Amino acid sequence: MKFTSVFDIIGPVMIGPSSSHTAGAARIGRVARDLFGRKPKWAKIHLYGSFAETFKGHGTDVAVVGGLLDFDTFDERIKTAFEHAKNEGLAFDIIPETANKEHPNTARIVMGDETGEMSVEGISIGGGKIEISEVNGFKLRLTGGMPAILVVHDDRAGCIANVANCLAMHHVNIGHMEVSRIERGQTALMVIEVDQNIDNRIIQQISLIPNITKVSKINN
Amino acid sequence: MDVLFHNVRELVELAEKENKLISDIMIEQEMNMSGRSREEIFTQMDRNLVVMEQAVERGLNGVQSVSGLTGGDAVLLQNYIASGKSLSGDLLLDAVSKAVATNEVNAAMGTICATPTAGSAGVVPGTLFAVKNKLNPTREQMIRFLFTSGAFGFVVANNAFISGAAGGCQAEVGSAAGMAAAAIVEMAGGTPAQCSEAFAITLKNMLGLVCDPVAGLVEVPCVKRNAMGAANAMVAADMALAGITSRIPCDEVIGAMFRIGQTMHPSLKETARGGLAATPTGKALAAKIFGSAVEVD
Numbered sequence: 001m002k003f004t005s006v007f008d009i010i011g012p013v014m015i016g017p018s019s020s021h022t023a024g025a026a027r028i029g030r031v032a033r034d035l036f037g038r039k040p041k042w043a044k045i046h047l048y049g050s051f052a053e054t055f056k057g058h059g060t061d062v063a064v065v066g067g068l069l070d071f072d073t074f075d076e077r078i079k080t081a082f083e084h085a086k087n088e089g090l091a092f093d094i095i096p097e098t099a100n101k102e103h104p105n106t107a108r109i110v111m112g113d114e115t116g117e118m119s120v121e122g123i124s125i126g127g128g129k130i131e132i133s134e135v136n137g138f139k140l141r142l143t144g145g146m147p148a149i150l151v152v153h154d155d156r157a158g159c160i161a162n163v164a165n166c167l168a169m170h171h172v173n174i175g176h177m178e179v180s181r182i183e184r185g186q187t188a189l190m191v192i193e194v195d196q197n198i199d200n201r202i203i204q205q206i207s208l209i210p211n212i213t214k215v216s217k218i219n220n
Numbered sequence: 221m222d223v224l225f226h227n228v229r230e231l232v233e234l235a236e237k238e239n240k241l242i243s244d245i246m247i248e249q250e251m252n253m254s255g256r257s258r259e260e261i262f263t264q265m266d267r268n269l270v271v272m273e274q275a276v277e278r279g280l281n282g283v284q285s286v287s288g289l290t291g292g293d294a295v296l297l298q299n300y301i302a303s304g305k306s307l308s309g310d311l312l313l314d315a316v317s318k319a320v321a322t323n324e325v326n327a328a329m330g331t332i333c334a335t336p337t338a339g340s341a342g343v344v345p346g347t348l349f350a351v352k353n354k355l356n357p358t359r360e361q362m363i364r365f366l367f368t369s370g371a372f373g374f375v376v377a378n379n380a381f382i383s384g385a386a387g388g389c390q391a392e393v394g395s396a397a398g399m400a401a402a403a404i405v406e407m408a409g410g411t412p413a414q415c416s417e418a419f420a421i422t423l424k425n426m427l428g429l430v431c432d433p434v435a436g437l438v439e440v441p442c443v444k445r446n447a448m449g450a451a452n453a454m455v456a457a458d459m460a461l462a463g464i465t466s467r468i469p470c471d472e473v474i475g476a477m478f479r480i481g482q483t484m485h486p487s488l489k490e491t492a493r494g495g496l497a498a499t500p501t502g503k504a505l506a507a508k509i510f511g512s513a514v515e516v517d
Contacts, residue, residue, distance in 0.1 A: 001221065001378045006250045007264060009336045009373035009382070009399075010366045012346075013271045017438035019338040019489075020383045050385045053491050054436025056510060057287070059329060067390030079329055104385045104489070126383030126391075127336045 002125060004145070012128045014073040020105050021051065021058035024124025026078060029067020031132055032109045032120040033146045035216040040111035042091045043068055049104035052096035052122075061094045064107060069094070073128060106133070137187040138180055146175060146193040148218045149203065154211040155181045155188040162209045163178070164192060170202050221254040228375050228416050228470040235412035242402065242412050244365035246371035271333045272322070272345035279321025283328045284398075287509050290439040292326065294321035297405075311350055317505045318448035319346025323443040336373040336382040339438045340396035341444035344369050347400040347453050355407055368406045369399035370420050379471070380478035384431030385490040387481030389445055394426030394477065397449035397456075404457035414448050420466035420473045422456040427473075428480055430488035432495025435506035441496055 003009065014023040033039065045064050048057050055061050059078070066081035069088060077084055085092060090130040105124040112118065121134035122144075135150060142148055153159050161180055167174060173195045179187035197219040207215045224245055234245050250261050280298060284291035297317035300306060306313050319342035326332045326341050328379045335344040348365050351357075357365070357490035373382065381387035389478040410418070426449070434440040466473065487494030496502050 001226075003374060003377040006246055006367060006370035006374060007268075009370045009377060010268055011333055011335075012263065013268060013331065013333050016329050016332050016338050016341075019336075019341075020336065020385055023334065040441055049489050054433070057433075057435055057437035061467040068410050072269075074331060076331070104486075126381055128334055128338075129379065134329075140296075165419060195498070 003127070003129060008127060008129055012073045014128060015076065015078045018058040019107055019128040020124045020126055022063045022078075023128035024105065024130050025060045025063035025107060026067040026071060026073050027130045027144060028068060028107050028122030028124065028132075028184065029064040029109065030072070031067075031130065031218055032111065032217045033068050033070055035120055035135060035150060036111055036118045037216055038113070039070070039088065040068065040090060041113035043109055043111040044093050044095060046095045046097050046110070047106040048097050048099060048101040048106040048108070051105050051107055052098070055096065057120070063153070064109065065090070068109070068111070073106075077122070087161065096138070103133075108134070111132070137182065140180065140189065140191045141179055142191055142193070142218075144218060147195075147197045148191065148193045149198060150216045151190040151192070151200040151206060151212060152214040153188055153190065154213070155185050155219055156211045159188070159209070159211050160190060161203045162210070166202070166206050167192070167194070172196065172198060172202065178204065180192065224249040224252065225371075225375070226457075227379060228372065228419065228474070231371055231375065232412045232416050235398045236449065240514055241364065241368070241369050242406055242415050243367040244406055246367040246374070261506065262363055265366050266359070268333045269276070269366060271364060273349070275322045275330065275332045276318045276349050278330060279325045283324050283330065285324070285327040286329065287435070287437055287439065289327070289434070289437060289505065289509075290443045291324050294318070294324055311354055314353070315347045315350035315450045315454050317346075318349050319343050319446040320443055322346060323446045325441060327437070327439045335369065336395055336399070336484065337384070337392050339384060339442050340392040340446060340449065341490055342394035342443070343393060343449040343453060344400045344403070346450040347404055350403055351407060357407055361407060365403040365407050368403040368415065370401045371508045372399045372402045376410065378476055380474050381481060387477065388429060388489055390423075390429040390477055390485050391481055393442075393445045393449040394423050394429055397426055397453045398422040400450065400453035401456040402459070404453060405460050408457065408461055410461050414460045416459035416470045416477060417465045418457045419465070420468065420470040421459055422452050423473050423477060424450055424466060424468065425456070425464040427477055430484065430495045431490040432488055432497045433490060433492055434497045434502040435509050436492035437499070437509070440505075
């Protein structure tokens, strides 16, 4: 089931005018920032399908930028997000694309700073609900509705078990997990949805496990 | 984590078997799924209700969107009701004006609660605050109105769609109107089965509704579609309470809506490339607002 809560239907509380194009867009931006782990210095925001066609009137552009600044869907500052971005030193480009994506409301955010870059693709599935469909080229399905961690690692035996053990030691229950790799023996990705927010100590510990390259989290 | 119902049939059967209201079943399911207490869930829904109340109030005082395409119609309707000359009845027009009020606030980038979406955010609160004056519900009953609406929206969202981009306006204002109709029936003392009939009757009459916003803005025709969604919900609720049933079962109506949405041309699904958006005036308005013509299929 894509929609699991009554508050997916009656809600979110948000700045208008469009739950798909404004609230969903803000959430994609915010989850992207969460995954990046800090405020990016720059962002290239690619908009596809209906997002690309109608972003100006829906404030999709300001909403994504607001999300990147960590604003929630009901944050009044969304309306003036461009000014806030300027003040906070976030440079951004809005790039409407003509290519067709699987879902009509898709945004791909490529962001970075002096220490790293990340690419996050999200889709807005209606009523303000979103899914993250791709991170750094890895296809995945992440709802953003549950706390989650993303672990980039080398594709080696025992890696997945080590991460699961570390979570078990801290009594973190795994709700849903996906593992994928682009090529055998190369870089792989674990997407782990968990029942509670994970604190930074645990993230730190996971990042010290052998063959782990990067750990990102989404709190809820 | 336990889902109690997947479709309207299961929802109504559960309510009937346990002699409960639709809202009870939705509340129990939410408790199961989220692990949160009844009190926490009620508190969150109460907050949503407050946002709806404030949006209606703000809209009834008059707002204008940035584009200038919408705003002020809720005030015109209230003045008309006050003149005592209304033909279709004060309660119906009150619902319509409050739906319009909410959507005018939405178009003006104000704060609203999506029900189920922002573009369709007027119908549920519009009807709720109108029937409130007639039925004098308790605060709890008003909150339950939102849970009942949510139960039907939950089924539609998981079995079809609720966004205009995915399924046209039938998925958006159509779902909202059906949700409102079902909730009105429960508040008026109707049975769970009558709630489902009201939903089916409403959605049947919204089938095929395209999403064709002028200039891609959630304004024209969205605001007036919320008005008609509210009116549709009120009439369907009365029909169901009168004992009228839908010949096509509720879940099959939702299935029909899904298939219609799937076969709808992309130009009619929120791309601003067809329908009213593609009329000469629609294109001229888009050019005026954005300084250049919007390309139309």
